[in-house]
Amino acid sequence: MNRRRFLMGAAAAAAAGVVGGRVQAGASNADPLPGVKVPDVKWPTLFHSPPMPKYVDDLTVPSTITSSPSEPIEIVARTAGNRFHRDQPRVPTMAYNDEPYLGPTIEAHVGEQTTVHYHSELGKHIFAADLDMSLHGVTPRYRDTPVTSMHLHGGATPPEFDGNPERLMLPHHGTSTFKFPNRQEAGHLWYHDHAMAITRANVYAGLAGMYFLRDDFDTGVPGNPLGLPAGEHEIPLILQEKIFRDDGHQSLRSTPVVPEGLWEGGAVGDRGVVNGKVWPKLRVDRGLYRFRLINAAQFSVWNLFFSNRMRFWVIGNEGGLLDAPVRTRSIKAAPAERFDLLVDFSSLAPGETVDLCNDLAPPFQAAVLGEVAMPRFCRFVAGTARGDRRGVPTRLRGGRGKPAPMPPIAKPQRVRTVSVTQPYELRVPPAIMSLNNLRYADPQIEKPKQGVTERWDIVNITPDPHPIHLHLVMFRVLGRRPLRTVDYQVAHPQPAIGTRWAPDPSGFYAGPMRGPAAWEAGWKDTVHAVGGHVTSIIVRFPTADELGFDPDAIFSSDPTQSWTRPSGGHAVARPGPSTHGHHAGTTPAHGMVTRDLQGYVWHCHILDHEDHDMMLRYRVVQ
DSSP, X not given: OOHHXXXXXXXXXXXXXXHTTOOOOOSSSOSOOTTOOOOOOOOTTSOOOOOOOSSOSBOOOXXXXXXXXXXXXXXXXXXXXXOOSTTSOOEEEEEETTOSSBOOEEEEETTSOEEEEEEEEOOSOTTGGGOOTTSTTOOTHHHHSXXXXXXXXXXXXXXXXXXXXXXXXXTTSOOEEEEEOOOSOSEEEEEEEOOTTTHHHHHHHTOEEEEEEEOSSSOSSTTOTTOOOOGGGEEEEEEEEEEEOTTSOEESOOOSSSOTXXXXXXXXXXXXXXXXXXXXXXXXXXXXXEEEEEEOOSSOOEEEEETTOOOEEEEEETTEEEEEEEEESOEEEOTTOEEEEEEEOTTSOTTOEEEEEEOOOOOHHHHHTTOOOOOEEEEEEEOSOOOOOSOOOSOSSSSTTSOOOOOOOOOOSEEEEEEEXXXXXXXXXXXXXXXXXXXXXXXXXXXXXXXXXXXXXXXXXXXXXXXXXXXXXXXXXEEEEEBOHHHHHHHSOOOSTTSOOOOOOTTOXXXXXXXXXXGGOSOBSEEEEOTTEEEEEEEEOOOHHHHTSOTTOEEESOTTOOEEEOTTXXXXXXXXXXXXXXXXXXXXXXXXXXXEEESEEEEESSHHHHHTTOEEEEOOBO
C-alpha cells in the first residue's frame, strides 16, 4: 500500500463530488493536447501552480566545463536563485557552481581521468520544513546544514568516489576529491546528489547536471567522424515536472492531505520545466539537431513525441551509441533514462512551431487523486537559417571511422530474481517502497561475482512503473513478461518486511516475453520496470583488473578522507586534500560519525521511493 492507496478513499470522495464520481483529468495542466477534453477543475486533493503562459521564456543552456587529466575541476554546491518563468519572481534554488539552477555540463574523454574537487557552501535547506525526520538518520540539523553526496550516474567509478548515500558532506566542512576513470564507452552520463533520505529534496532543489563522455569518434565538435550535429546544434534537454506555490517558490509537496514534514510517494507536476525554465521556447535552424535528453523528473514516465507527429531518430542510450539510428515518432522515458536524439527541422517553414509533448496518463492511483499527464514541455520555433543539412547517418557503429558494433546480448551464467513491492505498516503515511521486501539497512544484500554475467529478473508486483538503476554497471534489456501477480502472491505469501522475498516467477506468466523497443536496445544503466511485469536485464559484473580498481574495497564514510582498504586487506592511502584517517565509528571535528563502507547500491529512480526505502546495497565480490 503506497501513499496513494492510503489517500484513495478521500480522493475518490473528492472526485465524486467534483465530477459526478467519474475519475477524470483535472485542469491543473491547461492547454491539453488536441482532441482531449479536460474539465476546468482544480482538485482539492492537490496543490496547484499559479497561471503561467506558455512559451514566453527562451530555453537556457547550461555552461560547459571541459575536463582535463592534468587539471582538477571544482564543483561547489551552493544556495542560488532562479527565475523559472517571466511572470514569476526569482526564487531560492540549489545549484552547482555559478548556475542559477542545476549545474554545468561536464565534458570528459574516454580513458582520461576526471578529477573533481567538491565542496558545499549550502545555506539553510530551501525545503527545510519538508524533510522527514523519521527516515534514515535525518535530523533537524539537516534543515540548517543540508548534507550532500555527489554521484556520477552511469559511471564505472571506484566505490569511494561513487557518491555513496552514506558518505555525506556537510556545508563548509572541507573538500572531497572524486576520481572518475572514464574507462568505459562514450555515453551520456549525469551527476546529481545522492544523500541518504533527502535525495529528492536536493535534486528537486537543483543539484543535478549533465556529463558527456566523448571519444575519438563522438568528439562533440563539427567535423566529427560520425557526422553528428555539434556545437550550437547539440543541446542538452533536462526535462522535469514541478508544482509552484502562489509566491512562485518550488513546492516539494503535492497534496495537503499528507502533513508538512512527512514523506510522500511521488507526484505528477503541473508545470513542464526544461533546463530550469517553465514551458520555454527555442528558435532553431531548419536543419538537423542533436538533443541529449533526460527524464530528470521525480516520478512520471512520459511518452514523448512532437505535436505534428513528425519522425525523429534515437541514436543512443545511456551507455553510448546504437549500431544505427532508430526512426520513431515517440519514445517512453522513465526517470533517469537518457536518450540521444536526432531531430530534423528542415521541413518546417520559417516561423512554424512544433511542441515536445507527452500523452502518457499517470498510474490509476495517481489519477484518483486528480493527477494528470504533463501534456507539453517546450516549443521549437523555426528560423530562417538552413542549419545542418548533412542528413541522418545510416550507421553509427561498425566500419572505418566508427566504433565497434554492439555485441550480441550475452548468455547469462546465473539467473537472479529480485522483487519490487510496496508493503505497508500502521503508520502515517503507511507506505514503504521496497526491493526484495527489505529495508536499506537489512543485511541480506546481493553479491554478484566479478567476471560473471547474470540475468536479473525484476519482478514488479505493484501496478506502478519503477525505473531501476544499478550503480557501477551497464546492462542490456532482454525483455518484459506480464505476470499474474495475484496468483503469484497467493502461492508465495509475502512475509513481514525485513525478510527477503523474491520468489521465482516461473509458472505465473500471463504471456510471452516481449523484447525491448529498438530505441532502448543499447547499453543502459536504468530500466523501466513496468508494473505487473517481470523485466529481465543481462548484466556482466566487471573484474578489478578490467576496472583498474577494486569494486569491493572498503572505504571511509567521511568524504574528506582519501583512503581505501581492499576487501580483507589493510588501509591504502590515496593522495587527496585530506589523508589523515579516522577509525570506523569515530567522530571527527565536523560531528558526523565515521565508519567503514563497502560496495554500491541499486534502487528505484523515483526519488521519493529511493528515499524510503526502495534502495539496497550490493557488493561485487571475487
